[in-house]
Amino acid sequence: MNIYPAIDLKEGKAVRLLKGEMAKATVFNDDPAAQARDFVAAGCQWLHLVDLDGAFAGRSENSQAVQSILASVDVPVQLGGGLRSMDNIDHWLELGVRRVILGTVAVKTPDLVKAACKAHPGRIVVGIDARGGKVATEGWAQTSQMDAADLAKRFEDAGVEAIIFTDIDRDGMLMGVNWQAVADLADAVTIPVIASGGVRDMADVESLRLMAHKTTGRIDGMVIGRALYDGAIDLRAALEVLSVPC
Template identity: 45%
Template sequence: MIIYPAIDIKNGKCVRLYQGDPSKETVYGSDPLTVARRWESLGATWLHIVDLDGAFAGRPVHYEVIARIASTLSIPVQVGGGIRNSEDVEKYLEAGISRVIVGTRALKDPEWFSQVCTAYPGRIAAGLDARNGFVAVKGWKNVTSVTVAEVARIWNDLPLAALIYTDIARDGTQRGVNVKATESLLKITRHPVIASGGVASIEDILVLLPLVKEGLNGVIVGRALYTGSLKLEEAIRIVNYHLSGRER
């Protein structure tokens, strides 16, 4: 299982929001590239980046800094936030981004999403951000009447890299991952799932390990890494021990 350190960029800085609310922001670094290098040096094998300004604006805002991160690091990077046309998908992929995350337009324009997934098989991840089981779009501002289960079934035939499932109510709260909802999604989709939202400690990651055999690819961790309640090196070591069958 992969632990994805998260870098959320807002106003050029590395921040964390509480439940996706832009008015509840904590700044954890003035230079996202420095933060990215830190996570790589501590053993991260992937990096998860969100252009928060892009998510709210509906277009990439921090393309240059994200492209610089991708070209500097040796580990793969996945990026989301405001990516809503084919040109931006192609631009990110050509910049060295390994995986592009599409959320809002994937839901609003299924035909286009199918086309872009087919054009870049295994390079597109779908962002499934939900409040109480219903998918939210446009930077989590608008909650639709469509359920996570309904969307997951529709996307089953697409050549997706993964589904990134975020429980918005838990994001940035360190209240624990929504294991039940994640498990339910795994029973519906044929794609790998990356869980997100609520990780506070190593225990929150360990409870997800039984889901690896069901198709869980990894977990995104943000605030817990920045506050120090979870140590990246230790988390990676413990997860590797458990998955290899050894005792802690």
């Protein structure tokens, strides 16, 4: 199991949003690279980066901040936000991003996801962001009529490394993870699922540990954002909880 500390990038700064609304951004660190180093010093094995401006623009908008993070840490990084062409995917993987997260294109151009999986085995993650159970795209600005599980099933045999499932209604709200929705998705596909959205406290970390055991590896871990920045979860303590066998 992994904990993926989240660094969401807006105008070169590390921020958190409420329910994905760009107008409700709170700046937590003016120096994303320094934030990344703090997370690594606490023991994380991965970092989760999202280019928020890029998600809306459809192209990378926080390249300098991402590159500064890559130069500052030695743990693998996964990156999402505005990655909608093979050239862009190739670019970031060549620069040192370990995995790219494809969201909007998973809905609108699924063949690109499949082609990327063939070109870069083990390095493609699908981001499924849902509002009311329906998949949202374009930086969460648009909501489709597709169910999260139906989208996940499209890629069952494509070679996707993991699915990051975000409950938008809980994102940044510290309401607790929608574990039922996470479990339902993990039951629907064999692709490992990473939970995201609403992580509140250490009880969610303990729930992750128990659920990962019950689902025999189908749940890979959890993205944590605001709870780390607000101090509701201590990253070192969370990692220690996950190290305890069930």
